[in-house]
Amino acid sequence: MHRNVLFTLTAMVLASSAWSANDAEMTKLAGSSGCLTCHAIESGAKGPDGMAPIGPPWRDVAAKYKGHKGAAQTLTHVVMTGSSPYDSHWKGKISGLSMPPNAVAIKEADAKKLIGWILALEPTAKK
Numbered sequence: 557m558h559r560n561v562l563f564t565l566t567a568m569v570l571a572s573s574a575w576s577a578n579d580a581e582m583t584k585l586a587g588s589s590g591c592l593t594c595h596a597i598e599s600g601a602k603g604p605d606g607m608a609p610i611g612p613p614w615r616d617v618a619a620k621y622k623g624h625k626g627a628a629q630t631l632t633h634v635v636m637t638g639s640s641p642y643d644s645h646w647k648g649k650i651s652g653l654s655m656p657p658n659a660v661a662i663k664e665a666d667a668k669k670l671i672g673w674i675l676a677l678e679p680t681a682k683k
Contacts, residue, residue: 582673589662591670594652597677603651610652619679620645628671635667 586592594610603609612620621627638657658667 578673582670585662585666585670589658589666589670591658591662594655599679608649608651610650611655612646612650614674615677615679616649618675618677621675622679627675628668631671631675632664632667635662635671636664 583592583597586595596609596613597615599613599615601609601613617631621631624630634655636657636659639655641654644654662670
């Protein structure tokens with residue numbers, strides 16, 4: 557009996573460690589690609605001079621696209637080619653007008669990994 561409990565606890569710790577390592581890897585990738593200049597991971601973060609953030613927080617992105625078929629492909633396309641300031645569904649929530657193309661800052665394969673991680677984030681818990 558004790559062996560099963562120990563095995564379960566060990567598996568939980570290892571899974572938690574793997575998730576933490578992935579968080580650190582993705583945060584490092586986001587930082588080195590310039591993503592964190594405009595985006596925060598957590599909801600409620602402020603942008604420059606206390607204004608709305610430049611881009612939407614990633615937990616908000618995850619919540620908005622949760623369950624949307626093709627979200628990863630759509631968001632990867634936006635990251636690589638940019639978005640239109642005339643078609644912003646974040647209007648009024650962010651201070652930026654559009655996302656610039658980032659193909660010079662991040663490889664598409666890395667963008668796909670980062671988008672997958674973002675879409676897996678849990679929404680910020682309401683207080």
